[in-house]
Amino acid sequence: MLQTFVDTPSPLTPDHAPAPATTPPCAICRIRKMACCDGLFDGSPGRSLIKNRTRATAARQNICRAGEPNEGVLVICEGWAVRFIQLPNGKRQILSVVLPGELVSPAAILEKQSAFSVQAVTDVRYRYFTFAEVRAGILDNPALFDTWIRLTAAEHRSADKRLVDLGQRTAQERIAALIVHMMLRCEERGEVRDGEFPFPMSQQQIADFTGLTPVHACRVLSSLRHRAICNIGRGVAKIIDRGELERIGSFK
Amino acid sequence: MLQTFVDTPSPLTPDHAPAPATTPPCAICRIRKMACCDGLFDGSPGRSLIKNRTRATAARQNICRAGEPNEGVLVICEGWAVRFIQLPNGKRQILSVVLPGELVSPAAILEKQSAFSVQAVTDVRYRYFTFAEVRAGILDNPALFDTWIRLTAAEHRSADKRLVDLGQRTAQERIAALIVHMMLRCEERGEVRDGEFPFPMSQQQIADFTGLTPVHACRVLSSLRHRAICNIGRGVAKIIDRGELERIGSFK
DNA sequence: CGGTACATTGAGAAATTTCAAAGTTGGTGG
DNA sequence: CCACCAACTTTGAAATTTCTCAATGTACCG
Numbered sequence: 001m002l003q004t005f006v007d008t009p010s011p012l013t014p015d016h017a018p019a020p021a022t023t024p025p026c027a028i029c030r031i032r033k034m035a036c037c038d039g040l041f042d043g044s045p046g047r048s049l050i051k052n053r054t055r056a057t058a059a060r061q062n063i064c065r066a067g068e069p070n071e072g073v074l075v076i077c078e079g080w081a082v083r084f085i086q087l088p089n090g091k092r093q094i095l096s097v098v099l100p101g102e103l104v105s106p107a108a109i110l111e112k113q114s115a116f117s118v119q120a121v122t123d124v125r126y127r128y129f130t131f132a133e134v135r136a137g138i139l140d141n142p143a144l145f146d147t148w149i150r151l152t153a154a155e156h157r158s159a160d161k162r163l164v165d166l167g168q169r170t171a172q173e174r175i176a177a178l179i180v181h182m183m184l185r186c187e188e189r190g191e192v193r194d195g196e197f198p199f200p201m202s203q204q205q206i207a208d209f210t211g212l213t214p215v216h217a218c219r220v221l222s223s224l225r226h227r228a229i230c231n232i233g234r235g236v237a238k239i240i241d242r243g244e245l246e247r248i249g250s251f252k
Numbered sequence: 253m254l255q256t257f258v259d260t261p262s263p264l265t266p267d268h269a270p271a272p273a274t275t276p277p278c279a280i281c282r283i284r285k286m287a288c289c290d291g292l293f294d295g296s297p298g299r300s301l302i303k304n305r306t307r308a309t310a311a312r313q314n315i316c317r318a319g320e321p322n323e324g325v326l327v328i329c330e331g332w333a334v335r336f337i338q339l340p341n342g343k344r345q346i347l348s349v350v351l352p353g354e355l356v357s358p359a360a361i362l363e364k365q366s367a368f369s370v371q372a373v374t375d376v377r378y379r380y381f382t383f384a385e386v387r388a389g390i391l392d393n394p395a396l397f398d399t400w401i402r403l404t405a406a407e408h409r410s411a412d413k414r415l416v417d418l419g420q421r422t423a424q425e426r427i428a429a430l431i432v433h434m435m436l437r438c439e440e441r442g443e444v445r446d447g448e449f450p451f452p453m454s455q456q457q458i459a460d461f462t463g464l465t466p467v468h469a470c471r472v473l474s475s476l477r478h479r480a481i482c483n484i485g486r487g488v489a490k491i492i493d494r495g496e497l498e499r500i501g502s503f504k
Numbered sequence: 505c506g507g508t509a510c511a512t513t514g515a516g517a518a519a520t521t522t523c524a525a526a527g528t529t530g531g532t533g534g
Numbered sequence: 535c536c537a538c539c540a541a542c543t544t545t546g547a548a549a550t551t552t553c554t555c556a557a558t559g560t561a562c563c564g
Binding site: 096 | 286337339341343344345347357359361362363367368388391394397401404405407408409411412413414415416418419420463481503504
Protein backbone atom coordinates (compact mmCIF):
# COMPACT_ATOMS: atom_id res chain seq x y z
CA MET A 1 0.00 0.00 0.00
CA LEU A 2 2.69 2.36 1.04
CA GLN A 3 4.68 1.30 -1.97
CA THR A 4 1.77 2.04 -4.23
CA PHE A 5 1.54 5.47 -2.75
CA VAL A 6 5.19 6.36 -3.10
CA ASP A 7 5.93 4.84 -6.46
CA THR A 8 2.76 5.48 -8.40
CA PRO A 9 1.33 8.86 -7.67
CA SER A 10 -2.19 8.89 -9.03
CA PRO A 11 -3.03 11.43 -11.75
CA LEU A 12 -4.63 13.44 -9.00
CA THR A 13 -1.65 13.91 -6.77
CA PRO A 14 0.12 17.22 -7.19
CA ASP A 15 3.03 17.67 -9.55
CA HIS A 16 5.47 17.73 -6.65
CA ALA A 17 6.17 14.12 -5.83
CA PRO A 18 4.71 13.00 -2.52
CA ALA A 19 7.25 12.69 0.23
CA PRO A 20 8.31 9.20 1.19
CA ALA A 21 6.89 8.42 4.57
CA THR A 22 10.27 8.64 6.26
CA THR A 23 10.72 12.34 5.48
CA PRO A 24 8.95 14.66 7.92
CA PRO A 25 6.07 15.46 5.57
CA CYS A 26 4.78 18.52 7.32
CA ALA A 27 7.95 20.41 6.56
CA ILE A 28 7.04 20.38 2.89
CA CYS A 29 3.28 20.27 3.24
CA ARG A 30 1.80 22.52 0.60
CA ILE A 31 -1.29 23.32 2.58
CA ARG A 32 0.32 23.47 5.97
CA LYS A 33 -0.50 27.10 6.51
CA MET A 34 -4.19 26.48 6.02
CA ALA A 35 -4.27 23.09 7.69
CA CYS A 36 -5.87 22.63 11.06
CA CYS A 37 -2.79 20.78 12.29
CA ASP A 38 -0.60 23.81 11.75
CA GLY A 39 -2.67 26.06 13.93
CA LEU A 40 -3.36 23.38 16.44
CA PHE A 41 -0.05 21.74 17.04
CA ASP A 42 3.01 23.08 15.27
CA GLY A 43 3.49 25.94 17.67
CA SER A 44 4.35 23.72 20.61
CA PRO A 45 7.64 21.92 20.02
CA GLY A 46 6.85 19.21 22.51
CA ARG A 47 3.81 18.24 20.56
CA SER A 48 5.10 18.91 17.10
CA LEU A 49 3.68 16.87 14.27
CA ILE A 50 7.04 16.13 12.90
CA LYS A 51 7.81 13.25 15.15
CA ASN A 52 4.63 11.38 14.18
CA ARG A 53 4.85 9.05 11.23
CA THR A 54 2.25 9.26 8.55
CA ARG A 55 0.48 6.19 7.26
CA ALA A 56 -0.96 5.46 3.86
CA THR A 57 -4.06 3.77 2.49
CA ALA A 58 -4.69 2.98 -1.15
CA ALA A 59 -7.64 4.40 -3.05
CA ARG A 60 -11.00 2.73 -2.31
CA GLN A 61 -9.70 1.09 0.87
CA ASN A 62 -11.04 1.84 4.33
CA ILE A 63 -8.91 3.85 6.72
CA CYS A 64 -10.99 2.91 9.74
CA ARG A 65 -14.36 1.33 10.46
CA ALA A 66 -17.31 2.30 12.64
CA GLY A 67 -17.31 0.52 15.94
CA GLU A 68 -13.58 -0.02 16.09
CA PRO A 69 -11.80 1.65 18.98
CA ASN A 70 -10.36 4.96 17.82
CA GLU A 71 -6.61 5.21 17.64
CA GLY A 72 -6.72 8.94 18.17
CA VAL A 73 -7.64 12.03 16.24
CA LEU A 74 -7.39 11.48 12.51
CA VAL A 75 -5.98 14.12 10.17
CA ILE A 76 -5.68 13.71 6.41
CA CYS A 77 -2.29 14.82 5.08
CA GLU A 78 -2.73 14.07 1.41
CA GLY A 79 -5.50 12.82 -0.87
CA TRP A 80 -9.29 12.78 -0.54
CA ALA A 81 -11.17 10.75 2.04
CA VAL A 82 -14.85 10.31 2.89
CA ARG A 83 -16.55 9.79 6.20
CA PHE A 84 -19.52 7.41 5.89
CA ILE A 85 -21.96 5.13 7.63
CA GLN A 86 -22.60 1.66 6.28
CA LEU A 87 -26.00 0.06 6.79
CA PRO A 88 -26.43 -3.67 7.31
CA ASN A 89 -28.39 -3.87 4.05
CA GLY A 90 -25.38 -2.70 2.08
CA LYS A 91 -26.45 0.88 1.50
CA ARG A 92 -24.17 3.57 2.75
CA GLN A 93 -24.34 7.30 3.28
CA ILE A 94 -21.28 9.46 2.84
CA LEU A 95 -21.38 12.13 5.53
CA SER A 96 -18.55 14.39 4.44
CA VAL A 97 -15.56 14.69 2.17
CA VAL A 98 -12.25 15.39 3.91
CA LEU A 99 -9.39 17.14 2.16
CA PRO A 100 -5.71 17.38 3.09
CA GLY A 101 -5.01 19.36 6.22
CA GLU A 102 -8.44 18.70 7.69
CA LEU A 103 -9.50 16.87 10.80
CA VAL A 104 -11.75 14.01 9.80
CA SER A 105 -14.32 15.01 12.40
CA PRO A 106 -13.69 17.85 14.85
CA ALA A 107 -16.76 16.99 16.90
CA ALA A 108 -15.67 13.40 17.38
CA ILE A 109 -12.29 14.43 18.70
CA LEU A 110 -12.61 12.67 22.04
CA GLU A 111 -14.81 9.74 21.06
CA LYS A 112 -13.14 6.53 22.01
CA GLN A 113 -15.30 4.61 19.57
CA SER A 114 -16.06 5.95 16.19
CA ALA A 115 -19.65 6.03 14.93
CA PHE A 116 -18.56 6.26 11.31
CA SER A 117 -16.09 4.72 8.89
CA VAL A 118 -13.53 6.49 6.74
CA GLN A 119 -12.58 5.50 3.22
CA ALA A 120 -9.79 6.69 0.97
CA VAL A 121 -11.08 8.15 -2.30
CA THR A 122 -7.61 8.54 -3.78
CA ASP A 123 -4.45 7.14 -2.28
CA VAL A 124 -4.31 8.87 1.07
CA ARG A 125 -1.66 9.78 3.58
CA TYR A 126 -2.84 10.49 7.13
CA ARG A 127 -1.82 10.51 10.78
CA TYR A 128 -3.27 10.25 14.25
CA PHE A 129 -2.80 12.47 17.28
CA THR A 130 -3.36 10.92 20.67
CA PHE A 131 -6.40 11.96 22.66
CA ALA A 132 -4.14 13.15 25.45
CA GLU A 133 -2.23 15.49 23.15
CA VAL A 134 -5.38 16.98 21.79
CA ARG A 135 -7.20 17.36 25.06
CA ALA A 136 -4.23 18.91 26.80
CA GLY A 137 -3.60 21.21 23.87
CA ILE A 138 -7.13 22.51 23.94
CA LEU A 139 -7.33 22.95 27.69
CA ASP A 140 -3.89 24.58 27.94
CA ASN A 141 -4.40 27.06 25.22
CA PRO A 142 -7.49 29.28 24.94
CA ALA A 143 -6.62 30.16 21.37
CA LEU A 144 -6.64 26.49 20.44
CA PHE A 145 -9.91 26.11 22.28
CA ASP A 146 -11.44 28.83 20.17
CA THR A 147 -10.00 27.37 16.99
CA TRP A 148 -11.45 24.02 17.83
CA ILE A 149 -14.82 25.53 18.73
CA ARG A 150 -14.83 27.20 15.37
CA LEU A 151 -14.01 23.97 13.56
CA THR A 152 -16.72 22.12 15.44
CA ALA A 153 -19.31 24.78 14.76
CA ALA A 154 -18.37 24.82 11.08
CA GLU A 155 -18.71 21.08 10.81
CA HIS A 156 -22.07 21.35 12.46
CA ARG A 157 -23.32 24.05 10.13
CA SER A 158 -22.16 21.93 7.28
CA ALA A 159 -24.10 18.91 8.56
CA ASP A 160 -27.21 21.09 8.85
CA LYS A 161 -26.79 22.23 5.27
CA ARG A 162 -26.48 18.66 4.12
CA LEU A 163 -29.72 17.83 5.91
CA VAL A 164 -31.46 20.56 3.96
CA ASP A 165 -29.85 19.23 0.82
CA LEU A 166 -30.98 15.65 1.32
CA GLY A 167 -34.39 16.56 2.67
CA GLN A 168 -35.50 19.31 0.34
CA ARG A 169 -33.65 19.27 -2.93
CA THR A 170 -33.74 17.39 -6.21
CA ALA A 171 -31.07 15.04 -7.50
CA GLN A 172 -29.73 17.66 -9.88
CA GLU A 173 -29.53 20.31 -7.18
CA ARG A 174 -27.71 18.00 -4.77
CA ILE A 175 -25.14 16.96 -7.35
CA ALA A 176 -24.58 20.54 -8.48
CA ALA A 177 -24.19 21.58 -4.85
CA LEU A 178 -21.56 18.90 -4.31
CA ILE A 179 -19.60 20.00 -7.37
CA VAL A 180 -19.79 23.68 -6.41
CA HIS A 181 -18.80 22.90 -2.83
CA MET A 182 -15.75 20.94 -3.91
CA MET A 183 -14.87 23.60 -6.45
CA LEU A 184 -14.84 26.28 -3.78
CA ARG A 185 -12.70 24.17 -1.48
CA CYS A 186 -10.27 23.40 -4.27
CA GLU A 187 -10.21 27.07 -5.21
CA GLU A 188 -9.08 28.02 -1.72
CA ARG A 189 -6.22 25.60 -2.20
CA GLY A 190 -5.26 27.01 -5.57
CA GLU A 191 -6.11 23.78 -7.31
CA VAL A 192 -8.51 25.19 -9.88
CA ARG A 193 -6.99 26.08 -13.26
CA ASP A 194 -9.03 27.02 -16.31
CA GLY A 195 -12.14 25.83 -14.55
CA GLU A 196 -10.64 22.42 -13.95
CA PHE A 197 -9.86 20.77 -10.66
CA PRO A 198 -9.28 17.24 -9.33
CA PHE A 199 -12.50 15.37 -8.69
CA PRO A 200 -11.65 11.77 -7.87
CA MET A 201 -15.04 10.62 -6.59
CA SER A 202 -16.59 7.73 -8.50
CA GLN A 203 -20.26 7.87 -9.50
CA GLN A 204 -20.95 5.34 -6.77
CA GLN A 205 -19.41 7.72 -4.24
CA ILE A 206 -21.28 10.69 -5.66
CA ALA A 207 -24.46 8.64 -5.33
CA ASP A 208 -23.68 7.62 -1.76
CA PHE A 209 -23.04 11.25 -0.90
CA THR A 210 -26.23 12.57 -2.46
CA GLY A 211 -28.50 9.72 -1.45
CA LEU A 212 -29.15 8.63 -5.03
CA THR A 213 -28.51 5.46 -6.99
CA PRO A 214 -25.37 5.38 -9.12
CA VAL A 215 -27.53 5.00 -12.21
CA HIS A 216 -29.43 8.16 -11.49
CA ALA A 217 -26.27 10.05 -10.56
CA CYS A 218 -24.90 9.04 -13.95
CA ARG A 219 -27.97 10.39 -15.71
CA VAL A 220 -27.75 13.70 -13.90
CA LEU A 221 -24.05 14.04 -14.69
CA SER A 222 -24.79 13.21 -18.34
CA SER A 223 -27.43 15.88 -18.39
CA LEU A 224 -25.07 18.48 -16.91
CA ARG A 225 -22.48 17.50 -19.49
CA HIS A 226 -24.94 17.55 -22.36
CA ARG A 227 -26.18 20.99 -21.39
CA ALA A 228 -22.61 22.31 -21.35
CA ILE A 229 -22.64 23.12 -17.66
CA CYS A 230 -19.83 20.91 -16.41
CA ASN A 231 -18.00 17.74 -17.27
CA ILE A 232 -17.22 15.32 -14.47
CA GLY A 233 -15.15 12.26 -15.21
CA ARG A 234 -11.80 10.52 -15.13
CA GLY A 235 -10.94 12.13 -11.84
CA VAL A 236 -11.35 15.67 -13.11
CA ALA A 237 -14.14 18.22 -12.95
CA LYS A 238 -14.32 20.80 -15.72
CA ILE A 239 -16.65 23.69 -15.09
CA ILE A 240 -18.05 25.14 -18.28
CA ASP A 241 -20.92 27.39 -17.16
CA ARG A 242 -20.10 28.32 -13.60
CA GLY A 243 -22.96 30.75 -13.21
CA GLU A 244 -25.52 28.17 -14.20
CA LEU A 245 -23.94 25.47 -12.02
CA GLU A 246 -24.01 27.78 -9.01
CA ARG A 247 -27.58 28.74 -9.77
CA ILE A 248 -28.62 25.10 -9.77
CA GLY A 249 -26.55 24.20 -6.73
CA SER A 250 -27.43 27.09 -4.46
CA PHE A 251 -30.34 27.22 -2.06
CA LYS A 252 -33.57 28.34 -3.62
CA MET B 253 -49.72 20.71 31.07
CA LEU B 254 -48.80 24.30 30.41
CA GLN B 255 -51.24 26.00 32.70
CA THR B 256 -48.97 29.02 33.07
CA PHE B 257 -49.65 29.90 29.50
CA VAL B 258 -53.34 30.40 29.87
CA ASP B 259 -52.73 34.00 30.80
CA THR B 260 -50.25 34.69 28.04
CA PRO B 261 -52.00 36.53 25.24
CA SER B 262 -53.21 35.15 21.91
CA PRO B 263 -51.02 33.77 19.12
CA LEU B 264 -50.58 37.33 17.91
CA THR B 265 -48.32 38.07 20.83
CA PRO B 266 -44.88 39.35 19.94
CA ASP B 267 -42.42 36.50 19.95
CA HIS B 268 -40.56 37.55 23.04
CA ALA B 269 -43.41 38.22 25.42
CA PRO B 270 -42.01 37.43 28.87
CA ALA B 271 -43.69 34.82 30.99
CA PRO B 272 -45.36 36.20 34.09
CA ALA B 273 -43.63 33.52 36.15
CA THR B 274 -42.66 34.99 39.46
CA THR B 275 -41.77 31.60 40.88
CA PRO B 276 -38.18 30.63 40.16
CA PRO B 277 -39.07 27.96 37.62
CA CYS B 278 -35.99 25.81 38.01
CA ALA B 279 -36.89 25.13 41.62
CA ILE B 280 -39.94 23.24 40.47
CA CYS B 281 -38.56 21.98 37.18
CA ARG B 282 -39.69 18.40 36.75
CA ILE B 283 -36.77 17.40 34.60
CA ARG B 284 -34.14 19.47 36.31
CA LYS B 285 -32.06 16.50 37.34
CA MET B 286 -31.69 15.33 33.77
CA ALA B 287 -31.46 18.75 32.22
CA CYS B 288 -28.24 20.07 30.80
CA CYS B 289 -28.67 23.31 32.69
CA ASP B 290 -28.59 21.50 36.02
CA GLY B 291 -25.23 19.90 35.39
CA LEU B 292 -23.87 22.96 33.68
CA PHE B 293 -24.83 25.82 35.87
CA ASP B 294 -26.67 25.17 39.07
CA GLY B 295 -23.56 24.23 41.00
CA SER B 296 -22.13 27.71 40.90
CA PRO B 297 -24.22 30.15 42.94
CA GLY B 298 -22.87 33.19 41.15
CA ARG B 299 -24.20 31.87 37.86
CA SER B 300 -27.31 30.20 39.10
CA LEU B 301 -30.20 29.93 36.73
CA ILE B 302 -32.61 31.22 39.25
CA LYS B 303 -31.92 34.86 38.71
CA ASN B 304 -32.61 34.60 34.96
CA ARG B 305 -36.16 35.16 33.83
CA THR B 306 -37.74 32.67 31.51
CA ARG B 307 -39.59 33.81 28.44
CA ALA B 308 -42.47 32.26 26.59
CA THR B 309 -43.51 31.76 23.00
CA ALA B 310 -46.87 30.45 21.85
CA ALA B 311 -47.22 27.29 19.78
CA ARG B 312 -46.30 27.64 16.08
CA GLN B 313 -44.47 30.95 16.67
CA ASN B 314 -40.77 31.43 16.07
CA ILE B 315 -38.46 31.75 19.05
CA CYS B 316 -35.60 33.09 16.96
CA ARG B 317 -34.68 33.39 13.31
CA ALA B 318 -31.60 32.49 11.28
CA GLY B 319 -29.37 35.47 10.65
CA GLU B 320 -30.45 37.40 13.71
CA PRO B 321 -27.72 38.10 16.25
CA ASN B 322 -27.86 35.49 18.99
CA GLU B 323 -28.92 36.65 22.42
CA GLY B 324 -26.98 33.88 24.07
CA VAL B 325 -27.25 30.19 24.59
CA LEU B 326 -30.82 28.97 24.29
CA VAL B 327 -32.25 26.34 26.62
CA ILE B 328 -35.82 25.03 26.45
CA CYS B 329 -37.48 24.87 29.88
CA GLU B 330 -40.90 23.59 28.93
CA GLY B 331 -42.65 22.43 25.75
CA TRP B 332 -41.35 21.13 22.41
CA ALA B 333 -39.35 23.22 19.96
CA VAL B 334 -37.77 22.53 16.56
CA ARG B 335 -34.60 23.83 15.03
CA PHE B 336 -35.00 24.42 11.28
CA ILE B 337 -33.70 26.10 8.17
CA GLN B 338 -36.05 27.98 5.92
CA LEU B 339 -35.33 28.18 2.20
CA PRO B 340 -36.18 31.24 0.12
CA ASN B 341 -38.63 29.11 -1.91
CA GLY B 342 -40.70 28.44 1.18
CA LYS B 343 -39.57 24.89 1.87
CA ARG B 344 -38.03 24.21 5.20
CA GLN B 345 -36.06 21.42 6.81
CA ILE B 346 -36.43 20.67 10.50
CA LEU B 347 -33.00 19.77 11.82
CA SER B 348 -33.85 18.56 15.30
CA VAL B 349 -36.55 18.42 17.94
CA VAL B 350 -35.63 19.97 21.27
CA LEU B 351 -37.25 18.86 24.51
CA PRO B 352 -37.32 20.55 27.93
CA GLY B 353 -33.99 20.70 29.67
CA GLU B 354 -32.04 20.57 26.43
CA LEU B 355 -29.69 23.06 24.84
CA VAL B 356 -31.07 24.02 21.46
CA SER B 357 -27.71 23.42 19.82
CA PRO B 358 -24.63 22.54 21.86
CA ALA B 359 -22.32 22.98 18.88
CA ALA B 360 -23.57 26.50 18.20
CA ILE B 361 -22.92 27.60 21.75
CA LEU B 362 -20.58 30.43 20.85
CA GLU B 363 -21.98 31.46 17.48
CA LYS B 364 -22.82 35.12 17.51
CA GLN B 365 -25.13 34.67 14.57
CA SER B 366 -27.39 31.71 14.30
CA ALA B 367 -27.51 29.69 11.10
CA PHE B 368 -30.90 28.25 11.94
CA SER B 369 -34.30 29.29 13.25
CA VAL B 370 -36.19 27.86 16.19
CA GLN B 371 -39.94 27.40 16.33
CA ALA B 372 -42.21 26.49 19.21
CA VAL B 373 -44.21 23.30 18.55
CA THR B 374 -46.29 23.67 21.69
CA ASP B 375 -46.33 26.71 23.90
CA VAL B 376 -42.74 26.95 25.07
CA ARG B 377 -40.89 28.43 28.01
CA TYR B 378 -37.16 29.04 27.51
CA ARG B 379 -34.22 31.12 28.66
CA TYR B 380 -30.86 32.38 27.49
CA PHE B 381 -27.45 32.20 29.13
CA THR B 382 -24.92 34.79 28.10
CA PHE B 383 -21.95 33.72 26.02
CA ALA B 384 -19.62 34.96 28.75
CA GLU B 385 -21.28 32.78 31.38
CA VAL B 386 -21.05 29.72 29.22
CA ARG B 387 -17.53 30.25 27.99
CA ALA B 388 -16.20 30.98 31.44
CA GLY B 389 -18.06 28.03 32.87
CA ILE B 390 -16.55 25.65 30.38
CA LEU B 391 -13.02 26.97 30.64
CA ASP B 392 -13.09 27.14 34.46
CA ASN B 393 -14.38 23.70 34.99
CA PRO B 394 -12.93 20.63 33.27
CA ALA B 395 -15.98 18.58 34.24
CA LEU B 396 -18.22 21.06 32.44
CA PHE B 397 -15.87 20.96 29.51
CA ASP B 398 -16.28 17.21 29.30
CA THR B 399 -20.03 17.44 29.69
CA TRP B 400 -20.21 19.91 26.90
CA ILE B 401 -17.92 17.84 24.69
CA ARG B 402 -20.23 14.93 25.24
CA LEU B 403 -23.30 16.97 24.34
CA THR B 404 -21.65 18.26 21.21
CA ALA B 405 -20.51 14.81 20.13
CA ALA B 406 -23.99 13.43 20.75
CA GLU B 407 -25.58 16.16 18.68
CA HIS B 408 -23.14 15.42 15.94
CA ARG B 409 -23.81 11.69 15.96
CA SER B 410 -27.46 12.49 15.81
CA ALA B 411 -26.98 14.74 12.78
CA ASP B 412 -25.06 11.95 11.07
CA LYS B 413 -27.88 9.53 11.74
CA ARG B 414 -30.36 11.93 10.28
CA LEU B 415 -28.24 12.20 7.15
CA VAL B 416 -28.44 8.43 6.78
CA ASP B 417 -32.16 8.66 7.36
CA LEU B 418 -32.79 11.30 4.73
CA GLY B 419 -30.33 9.89 2.25
CA GLN B 420 -31.03 6.18 2.39
CA ARG B 421 -34.43 5.41 3.81
CA THR B 422 -38.04 5.33 2.63
CA ALA B 423 -40.79 7.64 3.78
CA GLN B 424 -42.24 4.97 6.03
CA GLU B 425 -38.88 4.20 7.62
CA ARG B 426 -38.15 7.85 8.31
CA ILE B 427 -41.50 8.46 9.92
CA ALA B 428 -41.28 5.31 12.00
CA ALA B 429 -37.77 6.32 13.08
CA LEU B 430 -39.04 9.73 14.18
CA ILE B 431 -41.83 8.18 16.23
CA VAL B 432 -39.51 5.62 17.84
CA HIS B 433 -36.94 8.30 18.57
CA MET B 434 -39.46 10.53 20.29
CA MET B 435 -40.91 7.56 22.14
CA LEU B 436 -37.51 6.70 23.58
CA ARG B 437 -36.88 10.28 24.62
CA CYS B 438 -40.29 10.53 26.25
CA GLU B 439 -39.71 7.21 27.94
CA GLU B 440 -36.56 8.52 29.61
CA ARG B 441 -38.69 11.32 30.98
CA GLY B 442 -41.37 8.99 32.26
CA GLU B 443 -43.95 10.44 29.90
CA VAL B 444 -45.02 7.19 28.28
CA ARG B 445 -48.06 5.48 29.83
CA ASP B 446 -49.84 2.52 28.27
CA GLY B 447 -47.92 3.08 25.07
CA GLU B 448 -49.12 6.67 24.87
CA PHE B 449 -47.05 9.82 24.98
CA PRO B 450 -47.41 13.47 23.95
CA PHE B 451 -46.70 14.03 20.28
CA PRO B 452 -47.59 17.60 19.41
CA MET B 453 -46.00 17.80 15.96
CA SER B 454 -48.40 18.59 13.12
CA GLN B 455 -48.24 16.61 9.90
CA GLN B 456 -46.62 19.60 8.27
CA GLN B 457 -43.89 19.49 10.89
CA ILE B 458 -43.47 15.73 10.53
CA ALA B 459 -43.15 16.30 6.80
CA ASP B 460 -40.58 19.07 7.24
CA PHE B 461 -38.59 16.83 9.54
CA THR B 462 -38.59 13.83 7.24
CA GLY B 463 -38.19 15.70 3.97
CA LEU B 464 -41.62 14.64 2.68
CA THR B 465 -44.75 16.51 1.65
CA PRO B 466 -47.50 16.79 4.25
CA VAL B 467 -49.80 14.81 1.98
CA HIS B 468 -47.41 11.92 1.79
CA ALA B 469 -46.71 12.06 5.52
CA CYS B 470 -50.45 11.79 6.04
CA ARG B 471 -50.67 8.71 3.84
CA VAL B 472 -47.85 7.02 5.70
CA LEU B 473 -49.41 7.80 9.07
CA SER B 474 -52.75 6.49 7.81
CA SER B 475 -51.06 3.31 6.70
CA LEU B 476 -49.39 2.83 10.09
CA ARG B 477 -52.74 3.41 11.77
CA HIS B 478 -54.58 1.10 9.41
CA ARG B 479 -52.06 -1.67 10.00
CA ALA B 480 -52.49 -1.33 13.76
CA ILE B 481 -48.90 -0.26 14.34
CA CYS B 482 -49.41 3.16 15.86
CA ASN B 483 -51.87 5.98 15.97
CA ILE B 484 -50.54 9.54 15.70
CA GLY B 485 -52.93 12.43 16.06
CA ARG B 486 -54.40 15.17 18.21
CA GLY B 487 -51.11 15.73 19.94
CA VAL B 488 -50.78 12.16 21.13
CA ALA B 489 -48.92 9.11 19.88
CA LYS B 490 -50.31 5.71 20.75
CA ILE B 491 -48.00 2.79 20.07
CA ILE B 492 -49.89 -0.40 19.31
CA ASP B 493 -47.28 -2.77 17.90
CA ARG B 494 -44.00 -1.54 19.26
CA GLY B 495 -41.96 -4.40 17.89
CA GLU B 496 -43.14 -3.79 14.37
CA LEU B 497 -42.67 -0.03 14.65
CA GLU B 498 -39.11 -0.49 15.85
CA ARG B 499 -38.46 -2.99 13.10
CA ILE B 500 -39.57 -0.49 10.48
CA GLY B 501 -37.80 2.43 12.09
CA SER B 502 -34.43 0.87 12.81
CA PHE B 503 -31.47 0.76 10.46
CA LYS B 504 -31.54 -2.11 8.04
C1' DC C 505 -72.12 29.50 14.42
C1' DG C 506 -68.30 30.63 11.35
C1' DG C 507 -63.73 30.68 10.26
C1' DT C 508 -59.21 29.02 10.05
C1' DA C 509 -55.91 25.81 10.25
C1' DC C 510 -55.24 21.05 9.93
C1' DA C 511 -56.17 16.30 8.07
C1' DT C 512 -57.82 13.12 4.54
C1' DT C 513 -58.67 11.23 -0.07
C1' DG C 514 -58.29 10.64 -5.16
C1' DA C 515 -56.19 10.91 -9.57
C1' DG C 516 -52.61 11.94 -12.48
C1' DA C 517 -47.72 13.57 -13.08
C1' DA C 518 -42.95 13.63 -12.04
C1' DA C 519 -38.80 11.97 -10.02
C1' DT C 520 -36.18 8.20 -8.87
C1' DT C 521 -35.22 3.28 -8.60
C1' DT C 522 -34.66 -1.26 -10.39
C1' DC C 523 -33.16 -4.58 -13.55
C1' DA C 524 -30.58 -5.82 -17.36
C1' DA C 525 -27.33 -5.38 -20.92
C1' DA C 526 -23.63 -3.31 -23.33
C1' DG C 527 -19.67 -0.06 -23.64
C1' DT C 528 -15.17 1.95 -21.46
C1' DT C 529 -11.21 2.26 -18.89
C1' DG C 530 -7.07 1.14 -16.63
C1' DG C 531 -4.12 -2.23 -14.72
C1' DT C 532 -1.89 -6.98 -14.99
C1' DG C 533 0.40 -10.71 -16.67
C1' DG C 534 1.90 -13.33 -20.57
C1' DC D 535 2.56 -5.08 -27.01
C1' DC D 536 -1.49 -7.51 -26.54
C1' DA D 537 -5.24 -9.90 -24.26
C1' DC D 538 -7.78 -10.10 -20.50
C1' DC D 539 -10.02 -8.93 -16.25
C1' DA D 540 -12.36 -6.15 -13.01
C1' DA D 541 -14.32 -2.08 -11.95
C1' DC D 542 -16.67 1.66 -13.54
C1' DT D 543 -19.90 4.08 -16.78
C1' DT D 544 -23.66 4.46 -19.95
C1' DT D 545 -28.22 3.45 -21.87
C1' DG D 546 -33.03 1.62 -22.15
C1' DA D 547 -37.40 0.22 -20.38
C1' DA D 548 -40.50 -0.70 -16.82
C1' DA D 549 -41.76 -0.42 -11.90
C1' DT D 550 -42.12 2.16 -7.72
C1' DT D 551 -42.11 5.98 -4.78
C1' DT D 552 -43.22 10.43 -3.96
C1' DC D 553 -45.22 14.83 -5.40
C1' DT D 554 -48.76 18.00 -7.09
C1' DC D 555 -53.20 19.66 -7.52
C1' DA D 556 -57.68 19.84 -6.09
C1' DA D 557 -61.55 18.85 -3.42
C1' DT D 558 -63.67 17.43 0.85
C1' DG D 559 -63.88 16.52 5.73
C1' DT D 560 -62.85 17.70 10.71
C1' DA D 561 -61.45 19.98 15.04
C1' DC D 562 -60.82 23.94 17.63
C1' DC D 563 -61.44 28.83 18.95
C1' DG D 564 -63.53 33.00 19.64
